[in-house]
Amino acid sequence: MSKAAIYCRLSEEDRNKASAEDDSVSIQNQKSMLLQYAMQQGWEVFHIYSDDDYTGSDRNRPEFRRLLADAQAHKFDIILCKTQSRFTRELELVEKYIHGLFPLWGIRFVSIVDNADTDNKGNKKSRQINGLVNEWYLEDMSDNIRSVLTNRREQGFHIGAFVLYGYQKDPAQKGHLIIDPEAAAVVCRVFTLFSQGYGKTAIARILNEDGIPNPTEYKRRKGLRYQSPPGKTGTLWKYPAISHMLTNEIYIGNMVQGRYGSVSYKSKQNKPRPKDQWIRVEHTHEAIIGQELWERVQALIQEKSKPFTGGSIGLFAKKVRCANCGYTMRSTKNRGRHYLQCSNRRVSKDACTGAFISVEKLERIVVQELNRLSAQYLDQDELERNLNFSGSLQAQKRKTLDQRSKYQTQQEEFQTGLRELYLDKVRGILSEADFLSLSQDFSKEKELLEEKIAETNRRLEELDVRIAAGDNRRELVQRYANLEHLTREMVEALIDYILVWKRRPGESDPPVEIHWNF
Known part of the structure; x- marks a missing residue:
C-alpha cells in the first residue's frame, strides 16, 4: 500500500473569507477532504503536516520544512495537497521540488482541486501554468499591499506592530501616536544629559545604575510580545540605543518611515534605503522633545562625529x-x-x-x-593530504540536520503537552488560571524552538550554497598571499x-x- 503525506496550509487571507463553510477556510476541512480522497485511492496516510497562518511564499514554514526533510528521507511515497498553491505559490519551488527533486526522491505529488499529478506526464504544462499564475498572484498582492502601506505612510499614519519607545498607539485613532508618559520621561532625560555634556555610553551606564529597563525589556514588561532582533538580547541600555534615540525625528513630532524595504516579495529580508527614499511627514503627533533642545543635541552630535x-x-x-x-x-x-x-x-x-x-x-x-x-x-601535497573541504561541510550539514531534528522533536513534545494540558482543564484536573499559566510557558518555549528551527534552516541553505559552489579557499588565499x-x-x-x-x-x-x- 502506498504511503501518502497530507499537507495543509491556512493563510491569513483565508480567515477573511465571508463563508465559514468555504472548504478552504479551515485546516479541518482541508484535512477531511484529503483524508477522504486518500481512503478512496487506497493509500495509507503516513502523517498530516499542517501550517496554520503562513503564506504560500514563506519558505520557512515549520511543517513545510519537515515535509521536505521526510520526503528526502523517503518516509512516504506521495504528497497530497488540496491545491498546488497550498504547497507553494512560487514557480521556482514548483520547478525545484515538484518537477526536480520529488521525481529523484521517488515522490509523487498530487493536488486534487487543480488536478496536478506528477504521475500524469501530460499535465506538466498545467502545473507550470498553475505555478506561474500563483507567482503573479503573489507579485500582485505584494504590489497592492505595498501601495496601500506607502499611501498610509505618506498621510502620516504609523505603520507597524510596535511603536517607538516613548510613544504608544492611540486607541481612538488607528495609526496615530500618543505619548507614553513613563517612557517619555526617560527620553527627555537622555536628551538633557547629552546636552549637558554626558557621552552616550555614560548615559547608558546612568540608566542601568538606576535600574531603568531598556526599550525591549520595557515593551515586554508592558505585556507586548516584542521579539528583539537576533543577537540583541538583554535588559541593559547600550550605546546604539542611546545613539539612535538622539537622532530620531519622531521625538520632535515628525513621522519618518520607510527606512528599510524588502529585497523582494519572495523574501522577508529587509535592507536599508537611501535617505532620499524615506517617507517624512511633519507634525503628525505630539513632540516629546522641544525644538531648541533637539537643535542643541544635533549640533553637539555634529561636533563630536569624527x-x-x-x-x-x-x-x-x-x-x-x-x-x-x-x-x-x-x-x-x-x-x-x-x-x-x-x-x-x-x-x-x-x-x-x-x-x-x-x-x-x-x-x-x-x-x-x-x-x-x-x-x-x-x-599541493599538504593540500591533498589535509584538505577535506566538501567533507567538512557535509559533516556540518549532518550535524545541523540532527540539531533541527532534535528541535522538531521537542516542538512536537510541547504540542502534545499543550493538548494534554487542555484535556486536563476540560476534565477539571487543572483550574483555568493554572492552565493559562502553564500553557503560556509551553507557548513561549514552542516559539523559541520555532526560532531555532528557522535559524537551522537558514544555516542549511547557506551550507547548500557553499557545497554547490565548491572549494574556493585555495583561489582566495592565493590571491592574497x-x-x-x-x-x-x-x-x-x-x-x-x-x-x-x-x-x-x-x-x-x-x-x-x-x-x-x-
Missing part, C-alpha cells in the same frame, strides 16, 4: 566582536593609535569583563594567520567576523579567533 581614519571606514569596522558578550567592538583613538574595545563593560559593572586590542596588533595577527594558511594551501598589510576590501572579502577575548595576565596578545569567509 571619521575613524581620514574620512574612510575603519579597517575592521563591524567585523570584531567581544568573545565574552558578543557585542560588536567599537573604535577608539588614543595618542594617534587606533584601538578596538568592548564598550559593553562601561554600560554596567556586571555587563562584561571587556575585550581590548589595538588595530595594529589585530592586523598583524590576521596577516600572520593568512600567510600561514597560504603556505599550507599552496603546498604574502601580505604585509590589509585593506578594507581584503577584510570584507576574507573575514566573516573575529572574536577577541580579554588579555590574560602575563601574555602580550589577547586570544583571537578568526572566522573566515572561505
Whole structure:
C-alpha cells in the first residue's frame, strides 16, 4: 500500500473569507477532504503536516520544512495537497521540488482541486501554468499591499506592530501616536544629559545604575510580545540605543518611515534605503522633545562625529566582536593609535569583563594567520593530504540536520503537552488560571524552538550554497598571499567576523579567533 503525506496550509487571507463553510477556510476541512480522497485511492496516510497562518511564499514554514526533510528521507511515497498553491505559490519551488527533486526522491505529488499529478506526464504544462499564475498572484498582492502601506505612510499614519519607545498607539485613532508618559520621561532625560555634556555610553551606564529597563525589556514588561532582533538580547541600555534615540525625528513630532524595504516579495529580508527614499511627514503627533533642545543635541552630535581614519571606514569596522558578550567592538583613538574595545563593560559593572586590542596588533595577527594558511594551501601535497573541504561541510550539514531534528522533536513534545494540558482543564484536573499559566510557558518555549528551527534552516541553505559552489579557499588565499598589510576590501572579502577575548595576565596578545569567509 502506498504511503501518502497530507499537507495543509491556512493563510491569513483565508480567515477573511465571508463563508465559514468555504472548504478552504479551515485546516479541518482541508484535512477531511484529503483524508477522504486518500481512503478512496487506497493509500495509507503516513502523517498530516499542517501550517496554520503562513503564506504560500514563506519558505520557512515549520511543517513545510519537515515535509521536505521526510520526503528526502523517503518516509512516504506521495504528497497530497488540496491545491498546488497550498504547497507553494512560487514557480521556482514548483520547478525545484515538484518537477526536480520529488521525481529523484521517488515522490509523487498530487493536488486534487487543480488536478496536478506528477504521475500524469501530460499535465506538466498545467502545473507550470498553475505555478506561474500563483507567482503573479503573489507579485500582485505584494504590489497592492505595498501601495496601500506607502499611501498610509505618506498621510502620516504609523505603520507597524510596535511603536517607538516613548510613544504608544492611540486607541481612538488607528495609526496615530500618543505619548507614553513613563517612557517619555526617560527620553527627555537622555536628551538633557547629552546636552549637558554626558557621552552616550555614560548615559547608558546612568540608566542601568538606576535600574531603568531598556526599550525591549520595557515593551515586554508592558505585556507586548516584542521579539528583539537576533543577537540583541538583554535588559541593559547600550550605546546604539542611546545613539539612535538622539537622532530620531519622531521625538520632535515628525513621522519618518520607510527606512528599510524588502529585497523582494519572495523574501522577508529587509535592507536599508537611501535617505532620499524615506517617507517624512511633519507634525503628525505630539513632540516629546522641544525644538531648541533637539537643535542643541544635533549640533553637539555634529561636533563630536569624527571619521575613524581620514574620512574612510575603519579597517575592521563591524567585523570584531567581544568573545565574552558578543557585542560588536567599537573604535577608539588614543595618542594617534587606533584601538578596538568592548564598550559593553562601561554600560554596567556586571555587563562584561571587556575585550581590548589595538588595530595594529589585530592586523598583524590576521596577516600572520593568512600567510600561514597560504603556505599550507599552496603546498599541493599538504593540500591533498589535509584538505577535506566538501567533507567538512557535509559533516556540518549532518550535524545541523540532527540539531533541527532534535528541535522538531521537542516542538512536537510541547504540542502534545499543550493538548494534554487542555484535556486536563476540560476534565477539571487543572483550574483555568493554572492552565493559562502553564500553557503560556509551553507557548513561549514552542516559539523559541520555532526560532531555532528557522535559524537551522537558514544555516542549511547557506551550507547548500557553499557545497554547490565548491572549494574556493585555495583561489582566495592565493590571491592574497604574502601580505604585509590589509585593506578594507581584503577584510570584507576574507573575514566573516573575529572574536577577541580579554588579555590574560602575563601574555602580550589577547586570544583571537578568526572566522573566515572561505
